[in-house]
Amino acid sequence: MSSRLRESLQRTVSRVQWIAVAVVALVTVVVGGAVGASISLSSDDATSLALSRALVNELQNHASDTDEQLELKMRSELKEQASFGRELAVYKDGKSIGGVSRVIADAPRASGGCQSERVLDHTWRVCSTRASTGATVHVAASLDRLVATTRTLILALCASALFTTALFGLLSQKVVKRALTPLDALRKDVAAIRGDSRAHLSFPRRWGVPEVDSVAEAFDQLLGRVAALAEREQRFVSDASHELRTPLTRLRGQLELLASESMSPSVRSMLRAAERSCALLARTTESLLALAREKASCTEAVDLAETVADLHGELALRDDALRQRLVVRAEEEALVRGDPQLLRLAVGNLVDNALKYSSGVVVVSVTPQPGDSPGSRVEVAVVDEGPGIAEADLPRLLQPFARGTSHAVQGSGLGLALVDHVARVHGGALLIGRAISGGTRAEMTLPKWSSRSELNDESTDDRATD
């Protein structure tokens, strides 16, 4: 998602850059062409006017000469000027007294100024100066040359604009791309944050790009807040475990001491009830504390087959009738990496749940997937012969304190939520559904033990956890 964002940002900036450069080039061409044309025009006009004035001066100096004399004198000059593309004509009282021009008709024109005239399919610029003798000198220059010059100028400007646009466009693309690389690096850094390790709680890098650095800073602050929150949570769990276990320790010890005293049967049965309540409270406390832990605090090798066998053995001490209902199929070593206490709590909860919510045989099987590939899993399946779980209950099942609607069984309601949590903390999952036999099948899958594990580098963190 972030790479898409980066591309679009880059494209936007480049597009704006391209448009800006193109507009600047266009304006340059238009303005440059216009200014060039007007400068050439005015300089051409000035030349024509100067020529006409010079001729007027000469006419005035020879005011006494006859027209023929004048024409003779001016002929060479006129010829020379004609070779520059200019045509000259001198009129006096409506009669041509010098020069031959195909284009300049005798017409009243403003003295000392120039005007455009269209003659013989060409545009001419005609500049006139009136002499005190009454003669008027007209100098005409074709605009064709000017147009040609201006066209060349515009072409040159266009070419340079095109080149500049292309160059700037490519350059800006490169610059933008480079300017955005820190953003990509930042994205990678953010993606690398796992949030569970203290080493990753700030960005060591700064790029010197204010926008990117400010984002990194904002992330730093966010991470700081998250870390503070996590620390608060861990401290809470640590304090809570101390505050809850201390009175439980007293209660359990005092009840145990009391049990060795002599007492009437009715008092003893009350004491037994109190002991059961105490045991339930202890289990609930441990479950709650385990739920509050966001990661496995230990990464030992745990054999789930051994865990199940231990639970089976323990059940014998608690209630032999329950033990006889439990069938264990766990012959092969099933190694996972994790916290033995949490895993035992989870597997124990699955077994307890099945025994509690059904009346028949409960089968626990522990099956490691063959092979040592990194994706291999260990599966713990608990299948009972009960009525199965109602479809409607399935979504709520993993919520803490939720309980099935079809049964009235005592319990804290933390059981499956805890199993789910422990499975996830260990990189596994809990699936609950209907068994082929009709009962409930709860299946916990966990990653098989492997030499290198993600959980591994957290083992140093456990002293801060709890």
Place this chain on the structure above:
Amino acid sequence: MKVLVVEDDDETSDFVARALVREGFEATVARDRKSAEHELSLGRFDVIVLDVMLPDGSGLEFCRKLRALPSSIPLLFLSARGTVGARVEGLSAGGDDYLPKPFAVSELVARIRALGRRGPLTREKFAVLGDTVIDLQARRAERAGNEIPITGREWAVLELLLARAGTVVAFDELLEAIWGTASVQARASLEVIMTRLRRKLDDGSLSPLIRNVRGVGYRLDLP
């Protein structure tokens, strides 16, 4: 047997002391580190029961300080922290045993008795068996750089065999120390565990590290 109970929760130390007295032990209670040090200066104790969290500092630190002294009184940690990490921490600070709260008084008494009888264990931090390196504190074993998975029960067996390396540890002793009972099932479990432990540690080696002394027990020979 004289037991020093260092515990800041009065009610807990009260019932612990009562249980100990009823078992025929002599129990002295100290509320904090300062008074514990005072009691230790006054007389000899056979076992110390130490809470990890004390009002005037960590029990772990206190234990390290005690272990720096020449005297070596067996020490059992009590902790409300109760994670496996906390257990490893307690043992590596020099504790001989660890009991998470809430505990059964009978179990505490049994462990105190065992500690008093056997005295402090000399805990090796590392053991090198051929090309296998065993870090007993961190509970990590490696062969040629590859981690070997050893489970909790396997560690318990291995620790006991290592502590008694070169001598035969009887089946019943292993069973009682680790399973708490010498039942037929426990014996079957022990055999499974020994098979696995030998496979994990001896794999490919010519001379087996752990030998089954027929009808008696097991013996681990340090090379």
